[in-house]
Amino acid sequence: MTGKTGMAEPNLRIRGLSKSFGGVRALDRVDLTVPAGQVHALLGHNGAGKSTLIKCLGGAFPPDAGTIEVGGSSHTRLSPRESIAAGVAIIFQTLSVVDSLTVAENIFLGQEWTKYGRIDRRAQEDVAAGLLQRVAANCSPRDRVGELPMGQRQLVEIAKALSRSASVLVLDEPTAALSGAESDALAERVEDLRTQGLAIVYVTHLLAEVERLADTVTVLRDGRVTHQSEVSGRSRQELVDAIVGPAPPVSPGTTTRAPARSDAPRPVCLTVDGLRGPGFGPVDVDVAEGEIVGLFGLIGSGRTRVLETLFGRRRASGGTVRVKGRAVEATRPADALAAGIALVPADRRRQGLFPVLSAQDNALLPAIRPLARRGVRALRAERRIFGALCEAVGLRPARPGLPAAAFSGGNQQKLVLGRWINEAHHVDVLLLDEPTQGVDVGARQEIYQVVSSLAAQGGTAVLFASSDPEEVVALAHRCLIVSAGRITGELSGAELTEAALLSAVHDPAPATSEGAA
Template sequence: MTGTPTTATTAAPPAVEMRGIEKSFSGTPVLTGVDFTLAPGEVHALAGGNGAGKSTLMKILQGVHRPDGGTIAVGGREVSLTSTAAAETAGIGMVFQEFSLVPTLSVARNVFLNHEPLRRGLIDDAAMVRRAGEILAGMGVDLDPRREVAGLPTGYWQLTEIAKALALDARVLIMDEPTASLTKTESEALFALIRRLKERGVSIVYISHRMEEIYQICDRITVLRDGGVVLSQPLADLTPERIVEAIVGRRMESALAWQERPAAPGPDAPPLLEVRGLCSGAVVQDVSFTLRAGEILGLAGLMGSGRTELARVIFGIDRPEAGEILLRGEPAGITNPRIAIAKGIALVPEDRRRQGLVLEHSVRENLLLPVLGGLTRGGVVDDRRGDGIVTRLVERLRIRLVSPKRPVRLLSGGNQQKVVLGKWLGRDPDVLILDEPTAGVDIGTKTEMIQHIRELADAGKAVIVISSELAELLAVSDRVLVLRGGAVTADLDRREIPDEESLQLAIQGVRT
């Protein structure tokens, strides 16, 4: 037999191969025989509803949890990831959604935290700054490693987190909702960095609820539901509708489709809330608007535009320097949150874990916190009435839990968000201010939250919604107030905004 001899080639082993992963907590199965494979130089999306098992699977890969069954191989070699140190040794790094940086330290100090280069037994600051600079330069990031983290924009915090992982020579990066705190420009810079890392052969697990990001940056997607894999395919072979169906387990109408609400009040309806000439430092500048019962007002703007700061002033967290707030035509006299709550105003804050919940307390205790005064007689809480309120709120918001007596920190992000909303619904407020109410929640929970907001408005509540997701803002609002530099630049009827691009131009101050 003659001819040109052939040379056998061996394909590179997977960067990560997890087979038959099992995990239960307190006898409750969380992962049931999960298979997950990450190829070298691949950006692999991991999606699923809140509570689907994504975080548990990645914590097993990170060495935080030990699996009850199954195997893990990294680079073709089976490993036992019994600790985060073992995962780091295997070349696995984690970029957290909630930053793990020390703000008072420099970028270099954060990058090498707990594994600082030493010289004669002392920390070698010069070597640390030089090596941090080399890592940042390799990432294509122009940043002085001597800068203190506290003085940097949020986007640079995220880049510092990535540099921290790369300093450990990570060949696998787990990114958990990495754009949750980033502006559009910062997100684009992150995507450019991900592409450069991919070219260098770094493999990335990308956890996100944002479908447009997944299609923009990822090669494949694996969807978990109820602890098992229900879909794992190249993104090029899938439509967004097919992915959403896999996540929620059923076909569903788009959560972001807007329909004019027949119950929405007209412009002649009397205002429930009026804000006149409100000023607070440089972040709220002469803001005026009205809000009617049954109306949903969206607040749009870039980060730093004053949206959250305006909400804080209305709720009494910050004191205004000028202007006034009226409720039903009368001065509200709001000087602190206690007065705002008594007047029927509630605020669901942007950071649910730090500002909206007491994480070590139970779901029950969190839901009853704003109404404890009304449940207490002679220093004793009426547990029967309290249990009734909790049961109604859990059923109304469809909060998934094992028991309301378990700590709220054990719930998924979407269910925690429902608890933050639910605790205020127990007081039946007239005005609700919702700051990023669907941040970090899956498409199914987002659909439910948007529906709850519409139902609250239909019941006569006045609702303010702050959101960085323009499609969501357009889906739920009757009017949109655009802020820039702390001032109102546009007050738009939803019917005047044909699409996201038009709202984006309004936010940027571009006239069409």
Template sequence: MTRQRADDGTAVELRGITKRFPGTLANDAVDLTVRRGEIHALMGENGAGKSTLMSVLYGMERPDAGTIRVEGREAVFASPGAAMAAGLGMVHQSFKLFDSLTVAENVVFAAEPRRFGLVDRAAARRRVRELAEEHGLAVDPEARVGDLPVGLRQRVEILKLLHRGARTLILDEPTAVLTPAEADALFAVLKSLAAQGRSVILVTHKLREVLEGSDRVTVLRDGRVVARLITAETSADEIAAAMTGRAVELDRIHAPGTPGEVVLDVAGLGTDAVHAVDLTVRAGEIVGIAGVAGNGQSELVEALAGLRPVTAGRVALAGQDVTHASAAERRTRGLAYVPEDRHAVGTAPAASVADNLAMGHHRTSLSTRGMLPPAAVRAHARRLVERFGVKASTPEVPASALSGGNLQKLLIGRELAHEAPLLLVEQPTRGVDIGAIQNIHDQLIAYRDAGHAVLLVSAELSEIRGLADRVLVMYEGRVTASYTKQEADERTLGLAMAGGALTDPAPAEAVD
């Protein structure tokens, strides 16, 4: 039975939401109020209870205690379908789209306009075009979704919700896979939706986006609400302290390293997406690669890791030619690799945390006469879980049970533990909370200072500027600029990333 009360401008109200899992109190009497026409940020470290709370609101989990009200009506959602019928919609981190279908077919799927009992495809295309124009979500209704970049796929997800009449939109880490330009475009859309009276619940770790794009902030820590803030009256430092329970040094610029011998030497490298790339990385140095997504950074790293064929040029690792060596051979010769896609490439989600942490170590430090002693695997896992703050109930749980941020900590920890001369690392802190970001940055600097070479690719300019001793910029598959740490300010890098440095770069070489 539902009960309605007087309209006070509240879109969603959660009261006393409690949710337990075996061994974990995920939400502890959480209250959350979201008003109509506002962007409300929900923040907290990995494992703070954000995703669980949104799963309860969206009908994916049943609360053990507490009540939900949507637009004044008390509701019990047995499924996401019931939540959608009440005017809620959710965009997950992993998009729920059919790559083989068009934009229009995805948007209207299971809610198709019909004529004479048949799906009216022309009406579907018109509907999507009208929604896209109305809300500033430009996308071709006839485009195949599998051919679209990530930013446009996210627009398709939002159009799906609007087509179904969603009045409150829940977005889970919406900018984790977006370029800065795509993120800015998304926030313009969200502000437009809020101005029309819709509400947005934004689950994110990114302080800059929260400060620029939200109206109010609720912070969770260890399953409880620890702060309710008005965005215009707070600061990044206050939010970070509420999330972590301690003062956090944000956007720290680390001191430069002391470069030694060349570890990675790349000359004239070419692939299907990379053209005539020259670069070096020395021991005791972090070289950062900046660029808008899609300009060859990922393809370059895949070629260096042995995952993409090299069509021209030469790659040398610690003085050995590895141009056509396999990925396994490169690992043997001293390469560690943190890929951008932690799910499909970096880990085996169905395997346990302990087994994932053993990968790559199973032929070396953990092997005894060709065998893997289970006790050694568990001890190795416990050491890395503690060192990198991976929140897992036991090392035996599958990696798929971890949040995205904790899976990233697992991956970073495993690769750093190899102590390889060269580390290739892409997007090291994507989807990771503030406290963990600081820890990962400190670990990468310590790795550099121990005499290792690091090649870093990141979409976060603050991360590149904070960590890198030298910065290379890629544009349309080429390295078009090279800067020292002192030269690499945001304006200079932004201009180069937009194609404003198309002359051959004069290499900013390390000083011996």
């Protein structure tokens, strides 16, 4: 029933896997072996190559070089279909269950059991019940998936993987969207599946999970394996060092972090008092003029919600927001903008970019109406401001008419950022959500420079959310640790290091926040 289980031969063996995207090495000769009946943890920063590795395994990208062996058969490249057939099941953070179908229908989606040409519901539901028992889910095969809590949906997806007799199970940050109790339950399921003989690859940011669940661990940094060992007997510090790297990546001499924190305290610009909303709060934050404050936390910790509520995209259920002493009640982004608050969203494709419109339209869209005179666009002024903006942010190519889709990720981000930092707009508070997601290293430095000089010269208060410790250290003067919708700690000055950030999110207990006068 279970298909092939425990054998001496490793169930997943990856050898010399390499993959580049336009000159950037996302994976560089990665080796990784997971025997049946073991849990292998995969650690690393955002952008270290974890997702690329998973996607090569799932057949989303063809690798440039290397082999993937699953259950003894070797492949140089896999299509998604071949990957499933080989026995690989990947449970992504964003689940691929269909909310409107029942549990049993989801499990058998694409491999329906039929009798006389019709779907054999009863047989499907019987088998589904057995699979659900195996993963100890407490839902019925007839429940609609959309009505189940997150943890149960995940179990449904794991049951689906088992129904395809998967021998390699990849879990991509499975606890990111789960509550504490659900995470504990998932950990027990992972233990069970290990004893049932699956080879499990467990991607996570949480060192506590690695220590609890994993037999072996691989750390990736810049596409390379920087650490590979058994978990038992390793100190947490060893892993943190492997994730962060040997030397601090930003030496104190570089100009990225502007020395804006002079001794004379700057006037407070943004005051957030007891802000609450669904899934977060109460949150208190003060950002001074010219100060850059980071919100560091894992995905699902509520950072994005805090920023979106400040910007009026979500409604607050309590608390007050002030900009330079004036109370702001933003129920729409337009209100927040009128009060001097702007947001650069994290999801550029869905929330930021107009791919088929020109670069100039993308960068100046909110400015077109304010610039217009008696209802007629000021075309000359638009062109001039766009030209100045190109210089300021280093847009390449600096062609106003080129559609935004033709630019690289970094230059697209400059266009979205440019919406709020041109001379047609005065912004007192700039909110950035994952400011350099999907941005190459060079453009990343340029964006840091732009933001830093905006704060230093324009006196703008900057509040940004990030799950990348390297970015926080490079950009922030001060960083608040966010966990489960609350601020659980604060780091600044010499304490603000990647290692300190990582251990702060991994042990949510220490340094409780002081109210920060």
